[in-house]
Amino acid sequence: MCDTLYVKKENGFWFAKNSDRSPNEPNLTMFYPKKKHTEKRLKATYIEIDQVETTNAILLIQPSWMWGGEMGVNEYGVCIGNEAIFTKSKGKKTPSLIGMDYLRIALERSKSTKEAVKVITELLQTYGQGGNCGFDKRFFYDNSYLIADSNEAVVLETVGKEFTVKTIQKHANISNRISVEDAYDVSLETQKSFFKQHSEPVFTFFSQSNRRFCSIKGRLDTENTPTLESIISLLQSHPEGQSELKRYRKGSLGSPCMHASALGDHTTASMIVDYTEEEMKIYVSGSSTPCLSLFKRVFFGEVVPPVFSNVKKSAEYWLKHEKIRRAVFQGIVPNETYRNQLHEQQHQIFNLEAKYEKHQLDKLTFLDGIAKIEKGYFEAFKDTVKEWETHRQKSRGIFHKYDVSLGQNIFERDLKKRIEKVKGSQD
Numbered sequence: 001m002c003d004t005l006y007v008k009k010e011n012g013f014w015f016a017k018n019s020d021r022s023p024n025e026p027n028l029t030m031f032y033p034k035k036k037h038t039e040k041r042l043k044a045t046y047i048e049i050d051q052v053e054t055t056n057a058i059l060l061i062q063p064s065w066m067w068g069g070e071m072g073v074n075e076y077g078v079c080i081g082n083e084a085i086f087t088k089s090k091g092k093k094t095p096s097l098i099g100m101d102y103l104r105i106a107l108e109r110s111k112s113t114k115e116a117v118k119v120i121t122e123l124l125q126t127y128g129q130g131g132n133c134g135f136d137k138r139f140f141y142d143n144s145y146l147i148a149d150s151n152e153a154v155v156l157e158t159v160g161k162e163f164t165v166k167t168i169q170k171h172a173n174i175s176n177r178i179s180v181e182d183a184y185d186v187s188l189e190t191q192k193s194f195f196k197q198h199s200e201p202v203f204t205f206f207s208q209s210n211r212r213f214c215s216i217k218g219r220l221d222t223e224n225t226p227t228l229e230s231i232i233s234l235l236q237s238h239p240e241g242q243s244e245l246k247r248y249r250k251g252s253l254g255s256p257c258m259h260a261s262a263l264g265d266h267t268t269a270s271m272i273v274d275y276t277e278e279e280m281k282i283y284v285s286g287s288s289t290p291c292l293s294l295f296k297r298v299f300f301g302e303v304v305p306p307v308f309s310n311v312k313k314s315a316e317y318w319l320k321h322e323k324i325r326r327a328v329f330q331g332i333v334p335n336e337t338y339r340n341q342l343h344e345q346q347h348q349i350f351n352l353e354a355k356y357e358k359h360q361l362d363k364l365t366f367l368d369g370i371a372k373i374e375k376g377y378f379e380a381f382k383d384t385v386k387e388w389e390t391h392r393q394k395s396r397g398i399f400h401k402y403d404v405s406l407g408q409n410i411f412e413r414d415l416k417k418r419i420e421k422v423k424g425s426q427d
Contacts, residue, residue: 026268030307030314056108069104087178097129142159235272237255330396
């Protein structure tokens with residue numbers, strides 16, 4: 001479950017995504033440098049394919065146990081986000097390349113939107129797509145992609161080996177449903193309704209994807225000139241009238257900021273790219289629950305938290321944040337107290353960036369300032385985390401089962417082994 005958006009502007013574009021996955025699945029913020037390869041084969045999440053000679057540098061938001069990623073940007077400014085879509089296609093349970101693998105491969109091998117589409121669709125004809133994509137459950141799906149560069153953006157919908165491509169004119173968003181209604185099916189060279197032919201109605205309906213899709217589209221339709229603050233606000237948004245207590249205890253499946261529920265996942269990472277001809281600004285949460293997160297500016301190629309080159313250190317960072325979130329969900333931290341501090345620290349980060357943009361600070365001082373603010377954030381809630389650790393076996397609501405096993409076996413590639421070890425911890 002996810003939502004991705006794109007907005008074209010005069011000298012560039014906005015790209016943003018919330019990654020919605022299992023609440024206990026760390027989403028790592030990883031930098032992979034440009035690399036020349038001597039090995040001939042690449043081991044993706046489940047299968048091997050031919051490796052290329054050189055891969056691009058990429059910034060990738062990556063579920064801890066997968067090879068691929070949920071969203072990312074490469075050194076040429078190509079941005080990609082993917083969505084699970086629920087379809088009638090067969091063969092999804094056969095391990096092959098999964099959507100997150102295709103996303104990373106396209107970032108590593110393309111310099112433009114056109115090249116990214118070509119990379120994905122050509123490999124799709126050979127390998128199709130399939131394999132479990134769930135962290136703590138069996139979860140199979142096809143994939144939709146929003147791909148953007150400085151010149152163009154497209155929605156690429158894939159069902160099995162079939163696909164269709166739609167060019168974005170001004171703005172667009174995708175969710176967990178086929179969004180291309182009547183379009184030219186490039187793979188079959190026919191004109192048809194991609195949605196009507198392939199959409200699986202039950203899972204599509206219960207994902208509440210249409211509700212999220214329409215909520216974001218409505219904001220994009222009415223806001224002519226988005227700002228960083230308005231994009232963050234959109235990623236943090238919830239249904240009107242829903243109390244925070246209900247949101248934490250029962251979940252929020254129908255909003256861009258998703259909270260775990262009996263039917264749905266949880267927003268485990270967020271990313272925003274503000275691309276202009278002059279520079280590419282990237283903002284990430286490095287943690288779950290955007291409505292309770294600090295958004296930090298990162299620089300492409302700079303391995304400074306929340307960006308890492310080591311998966312274990314990235315997971316430790318994500319889990320450190322997550323324990324504070326769980327304390328908020330359980331009411332150990334008064335919500336108003338937490339939000340007031342979060343608002344103040346986010347304001348401090350934005351003030352630092354404003355000074356950096358005015359050349360009043362150099363990059364090193366700017367990044368050091370963000371690190372100090374975040375250190376203060378962790379320091380403020382360290383006693384809260386200790387209290388949560390002490391009582392997490394007795395936590396309440398939807399997060400009880402997740403609190404007990406948080407942080408366990410997060411790199412295990414095999415679902416059966418992940419589940420067995422987690423169950424053992426709860427016995």
